[in-house]
Amino acid sequence: MDAVTRRKFLIASGVTGAGALALGATSFSIQDILETAGEAPGADGPGTLVMVTLYGGNDGLNTVIPFADKAYQAARPELSYGADEVLKLSETIGLNPAMTGFKRLFDEKRLGIVHAVGYPKPDRSHFRSMDIWHTANPVRPTGTGWLGRWLDTVGGDPRLALSFESVLPPLLAGELSAGAVVGRNGVKLPKTLNIKTVSALGEPAAGESSLQARAASCFADLRNVDTFIQGVNDSAKVTGQARATGTGGQSALANQLNLVAQCIEAKVATRAFSVSLGGFDTHADEKAPHSALVGMLDRAVTAFIDRISATEQGKKTTVAIYSEFGRRVKANASQGTDHGAAHDVILVGGGVKGGLHGEPPNLTKLDDGDVKFTTDFRDIYASLLEHVLLSDAGRMLEGWKGRLKGVF
Amino acid sequence: MAEREKVAHLLRRATFGPTAEEVDEAEKAGYAATAERLINPPTPDTAPGPPALTGAKDVQILRLTEWWLDRMVATPHQYQEKLVFFWHGHWATSYEKVDTSQLMLGQQNLFRQLGRGDFAAFVKAMVRDPALILWLDGQRNTKKAPNENLARELMELFTVGIGNYTEADVQQGARALTGWTANKGNGAVKLEMSRFDGGDKTILGQTGKFDTDGFVDILMKQPATAKFLAQRLWFRFASGAPIPADAEQRMTAAYGANRDLNALTGALLKDPAFPATRGQLVKQPIEWAVGAMRQLGLRPSTFNDADRKQLVELLEDMDQIVFRPPSVGGWPDGPSWLTTASVQVRLRLAEILATKAPAVIIDRLSAVPEQTRVDALGRLLVVDVWTQRTRQALNGSAKDVRKLLALGLISPEYCVH
Numbered sequence: 132m133d134a135v136t137r138r139k140f141l142i143a144s145g146v147t148g149a150g151a152l153a154l155g156a157t158s159f160s161i162q163d164i165l166e167t168a169g170e171a172p173g174a175d176g177p178g179t180l181v182m183v184t185l186y187g188g189n190d191g192l193n194t195v196i197p198f199a200d201k202a203y204q205a206a207r208p209e210l211s212y213g214a215d216e217v218l219k220l221s222e223t224i225g226l227n228p229a230m231t232g233f234k235r236l237f238d239e240k241r242l243g244i245v246h247a248v249g250y251p252k253p254d255r256s257h258f259r260s261m262d263i264w265h266t267a268n269p270v271r272p273t274g275t276g277w278l279g280r281w282l283d284t285v286g287g288d289p290r291l292a293l294s295f296e297s298v299l300p301p302l303l304a305g306e307l308s309a310g311a312v313v314g315r316n317g318v319k320l321p322k323t324l325n326i327k328t329v330s331a332l333g334e335p336a337a338g339e340s341s342l343q344a345r346a347a348s349c350f351a352d353l354r355n356v357d358t359f360i361q362g363v364n365d366s367a368k369v370t371g372q373a374r375a376t377g378t379g380g381q382s383a384l385a386n387q388l389n390l391v392a393q394c395i396e397a398k399v400a401t402r403a404f405s406v407s408l409g410g411f412d413t414h415a416d417e418k419a420p421h422s423a424l425v426g427m428l429d430r431a432v433t434a435f436i437d438r439i440s441a442t443e444q445g446k447k448t449t450v451a452i453y454s455e456f457g458r459r460v461k462a463n464a465s466q467g468t469d470h471g472a473a474h475d476v477i478l479v480g481g482g483v484k485g486g487l488h489g490e491p492p493n494l495t496k497l498d499d500g501d502v503k504f505t506t507d508f509r510d511i512y513a514s515l516l517e518h519v520l521l522s523d524a525g526r527m528l529e530g531w532k533g534r535l536k537g538v539f
Numbered sequence: 540m541a542e543r544e545k546v547a548h549l550l551r552r553a554t555f556g557p558t559a560e561e562v563d564e565a566e567k568a569g570y571a572a573t574a575e576r577l578i579n580p581p582t583p584d585t586a587p588g589p590p591a592l593t594g595a596k597d598v599q600i601l602r603l604t605e606w607w608l609d610r611m612v613a614t615p616h617q618y619q620e621k622l623v624f625f626w627h628g629h630w631a632t633s634y635e636k637v638d639t640s641q642l643m644l645g646q647q648n649l650f651r652q653l654g655r656g657d658f659a660a661f662v663k664a665m666v667r668d669p670a671l672i673l674w675l676d677g678q679r680n681t682k683k684a685p686n687e688n689l690a691r692e693l694m695e696l697f698t699v700g701i702g703n704y705t706e707a708d709v710q711q712g713a714r715a716l717t718g719w720t721a722n723k724g725n726g727a728v729k730l731e732m733s734r735f736d737g738g739d740k741t742i743l744g745q746t747g748k749f750d751t752d753g754f755v756d757i758l759m760k761q762p763a764t765a766k767f768l769a770q771r772l773w774f775r776f777a778s779g780a781p782i783p784a785d786a787e788q789r790m791t792a793a794y795g796a797n798r799d800l801n802a803l804t805g806a807l808l809k810d811p812a813f814p815a816t817r818g819q820l821v822k823q824p825i826e827w828a829v830g831a832m833r834q835l836g837l838r839p840s841t842f843n844d845a846d847r848k849q850l851v852e853l854l855e856d857m858d859q860i861v862f863r864p865p866s867v868g869g870w871p872d873g874p875s876w877l878t879t880a881s882v883q884v885r886l887r888l889a890e891i892l893a894t895k896a897p898a899v900i901i902d903r904l905s906a907v908p909e910q911t912r913v914d915a916l917g918r919l920l921v922v923d924v925w926t927q928r929t930r931q932a933l934n935g936s937a938k939d940v941r942k943l944l945a946l947g948l949i950s951p952e953y954c955v956h
Binding site for chain 1: 821858866867879950
């Protein structure tokens with residue numbers, strides 16, 4: 132395949148298929164991807180999606196705070212924030228005092244909050260509920276993630292869906308392909324087994340079973356991802372855009388988002404990124420540590436948005452922040468909260484219309500002590516797939532019909 | 540298929556990973572005798588029993604995990620042990636929620652005691668198992684506030700399978716399972732009659748004042764249950780492709796009216812369709828690591844604490860650690876294990892295992908001339924055929940025996956079987 136048609140193919144399908152990689156037909160460097168970016172159909176092409184997963188169950192009611200609600204104050208007198216403390220978004224709702232960056236983005240109409248997002252029959256197990264969010268299947272968690280299924284439909288190149296976490300988040304696992312997981316330091320191999328040695332195992336071999344070919348393609352993918360990450364680092368050096376301080380003062384989330392920003396600035400083919408922040412499972416004495424966590428989230432995401440907004444591709448980048456569940460409305464006996472249900476999802480950047488969306492939770496009508504959902508989480512996924520990734524959401528979400536209203 | 544390849548396939552699937560010597564013996568004995576020996580081992584099990592569970596919680600579960608990994612390597616009763624692992628994935632109970640090592644061990648003891656007998660007795664014991672009750676909120680299932688979690692999974696994942704019941708059956712079944720309490724501390728399980736719903740229920744077309752055992756009896760009468768078990772076993776031991784209709788028929792016939800699990804699991808290995816499934820399964824990370832240790836003559840119990848901990852951590856990085864299945868659906872399968880991330884972890888673990896390989900293994904490979912060393916590696920790792928690609932890659936490292944070993948362990952031919 133010559134360079135021009137390969138480029139066109141890249142644009143049409145969002146890069147290449149895993150099958151092509153397994154056959155060794157293509158070996159991309161960052162240069163290949165940079166070249167294609169200039170030819171992308173600009174405003175009409177898909178944007179970039181950054182999923183921020185908060186592990187442990189974020190206390191939604193102390194993040195986006197219904198401070199004027201008597202039921203909120205009554206349910207958690209020691210844990211609640213008052214009108215004089217919150218960063219007001221409306222007459223009744225305010226942000227956690229630590230979230231000054233989000234407050235500014237909200238005022239700039241770039242940050243949208245979708246109230247009380249969840250799914251029927253909420254599961255209060257961390258991993259089961261996270262499985263449900265990852266697979267977008269509340270009835271029966273399937274083996275594939277919703278972005279993995281999207282990856283399948285656009286050809287399956289792992290570089291299209293990147294994670295800078297340490298293990299593959301289930302949301303990036305497809306039926307036929309899986310997103311690339313590069314860790315925060317790129318590909319790390321043991322000393323004796325360098326990339327050249329192991330990538331020889333990724334060459335195509337005649338007559339092997341499809342599973343064995345898939346196992347081999349992992350090595351080809353590994354080589355491509357390695358080249359890719361090195362290219363991103365090099366291009367960041369060349370353009371002087373590397374802004375990681377390396378002082379250790381940054382959170383794991385800020386580090387991950389720095390890498391994402393570098394990728395976006397380098398105009399890579401990647402369309403979906405997965406990053407995460409853990410530590411939200413705060414059952415006791417949670418007020419201060421929770422505020423510190425949402426502050427960390429606020430600083431990392433705000434810095435990221437500010438940084439990428441300087442670029443065209445950055446302006447088409449949408450960040451979605453969610454957790455596996457919110458927490459119980461009523462505080463427990465140890466000044467913490469137990470596992471809950473629906474919570475607010477925050478969307479930032481891209482085509483998001485800033486403001487408060489959906490129906491706020493009614494804290495006097497609870498579901499077994501928990502916030503009832505007013506927006507199904509699949510509405511959000513469907514809207515992100517359609518408006519950010521420009522794809523057929525029904526295919527990835529079993530024909531799900533619901534969509535967000537007024538957000539994009 | 541040559542007899543050696545046939546028995547090698549049988550042993551790769553029915554054990555955690557055969558040694559070359561085990562394949563030699565099996566080749567001499569023939570397929571039928573080897574299958575029989577796997578199903579009904581002639582000699583007693585000599586592998587060590589579980590450790591005393593004392594000290595901090597984290598230490599207890601780590602010790603238990605290390606013990607089981609070691610046992611998987613060491614036990615001569617390989618098929619039985621692999622079936623215990625199968626049942627663990629089937630009932631898919633995680634320490635994450637149960638939170639007590641003793642209860643996880645107690646559940647495993649049920650797999651060992653009942654996993655080869657009458658399925659009805661097994662299921663009746665499982666619905667009284669404190670770990671399963673806590674895992675699926677059985678103790679929250681009361682007449683006043685029914686919780687459907689256990690009833691749903693009992694039908695969907697443990698017995699009849701999805702599509703063979705309705706939502707109404709789940710609700711009615713949950714009522715039959717009401718009243719159980721489980722003590723997290725001492726594992727005591729009790730039926731509190733005040734919490735039990737003694738009224739009429741209609742489950743799968745039958746009406747009566749069913750209790751827990753009455754509900755299980757209904758499930759045991761469903762023809763779907765035998766089929767579901769045959770399918771699950773086929774899926775884990777034979778192929779990711781659907782079970783052929785005739786194989787399913789033979790297996791369910793072996794299970795029969797006595798719900799005989801030993802006959803069912805035996806029929807799987809003896810089925811004429813079984814040998815043709817070569818190359819259709821991806822080794823799960825635990826199968827991969829335990830098999831490598833068996834073939835390299837390594838025992839986790841002889842590792843130092845740091846190495847043993849690292850083994851467990853790397854398995855965790857590959858997303859498969861015993862006692863912690865990801866959800867009640869059990870572990871993923873097939874291509875989901877084949878990712879750029881897992882291949883990196885596999886590389887690291889392969890290097891560690893190759894570094895730890897004892898002199899006898901290294902000497903045996905070193906004694907073979909470089910030109911044929913790759914074939915000796917194939918014999919050691921029980922890989923039937925190297926592709927030209929892998930042969931070439933391995934030949935490039937034939938000089939450095941430990942490196943060769945590590946490359947063999949990560950090769951596509953070794954990871955798929």
